[in-house]
Every structure is written in structure tokens, then in C-alpha cells.
Amino acid sequence: MPHTFMGKVQFDADMLTNDDRFQWEQTVGATLNRIWESYTGRNVLEELGLSPKIVKIVPYYDTVKDPINATSQARNQRDSYYPERPLRSAVDGSLEPGAGVGTGRGSAVRLNYTPWRFPKALQPVVLLHEMVHSAEQQRGVIFNMTVHSACFDTVAEFDAIVVENIYRSEIGMELAKDHHRQYPMTGNRMLPQEGELGARLDSFRARMPHLTQALAQVRVGFNPLRPGNPAYATRAR
């Protein structure tokens, strides 16, 4: 039986047994509590709870290929994807031949995550990041077009790292510069060109209006979605 956190997401130790099962459920529940205690995290969890599509957190099993990772996996890829656009790889934004186009109908999600693969301070950050992908998949607006500047890989990663950085700012952690975590960000720009930054943020706002408007209310040092914040940017005038 899956557990439900505040009616927003489910979590289920699934195939784990005994001590592993108990420990996974305890730690995931505690991690969700840490996320819920922040304004940023609560907004993301509220967003997940608004969709009829269920997000279920399950253990991350893929130990051989990619031992330290977490993923948000749509049950139906085409339904999770922005309507009419050809599906692209979540890893690097390359076209996936034969995968078809998005329907935008929205999809249920399995979020693969095992907390102790990450240092304790990063456990809620990683889960929150994946939940942003889940929210976009629930609504059928995830979009993996390549973002070449500053190593973000894809639009979906840029969106998730915007929210991750608002959360990092709220809890007093160093901001993430890009998807490869090579450098801490300096200054207020996640992309070097203000025009491109504004366009990327406008795209996120257009695909996820409710979440981005809720996050615009969060008063923290770094919040590119909040008008008046030093990091704010838009192209819409």
C-alpha cells in the first residue's frame, strides 16, 4: 500500500523488504516534511496535489548504469510532453526518432528516488528538483528542447533549476549554476544574455502559470520569478 503525503504525492517502498523498506519510508517521509516546511517546497507539493494525475515516489533501482541519480518518469511519455512537439531526449535534448509528438494530455509519474544515495543536505534539494519535472509531466508541458548556454542541457532542466535555486536561496545553500553542478552561480543571472534569460523564464511562466505565480510570492534573496527581485527577468513588456 502506498503512503500519501498531505494528499499531494504518494510514496511506496515497492519491492524493498524489511529494514530497507522501513528505512526508505521513514527517510522519504522525513525528507517530504523538510520540503513542506519551506515556502518553495510547499508550493511545489501543492502544485502536485492539484492534478488528477498521481505522482508516486518509489526507490531508485538502476544501480549499475547510473549509481547516483534520481529520475522523474512519465507513465506515458507522449502525454507528458508539450503538445505537437516531437519528443526529445531528457538527457541532451536530441530528437528521439520514431517517438512521435507530445499530446499535452498529462501523465501519471513514477519518481525514482533513494535518499541515501545523496548527502543529507542535498536529499530534499534532489527530491524537489525531480518534483518540478513531475509537475510538468502531470500537466503535459515538459519540453526537452536544448538549452546550449551555460550547460543547462534542456528547457526542462532550466525550469527545475530555477525552482531548485529559489529553494536553495530559501534554505541558505549555495546556488546551482547549471545542470552539471560545476560551479556555484555568481551574480544574479542563470544565463549570460538577459534577453535569452527573459525568454526562458517567460516560457516557464507560460507552461506552468499556477506554479510560477505561486513561487513569485516567495520572498528570498534569489527569485527570478518575483518582480522586483534582483534576479527577475522577462521579455514581455
Ligand SMILES: [Zn+2]
Ligand atoms: Zn533534472
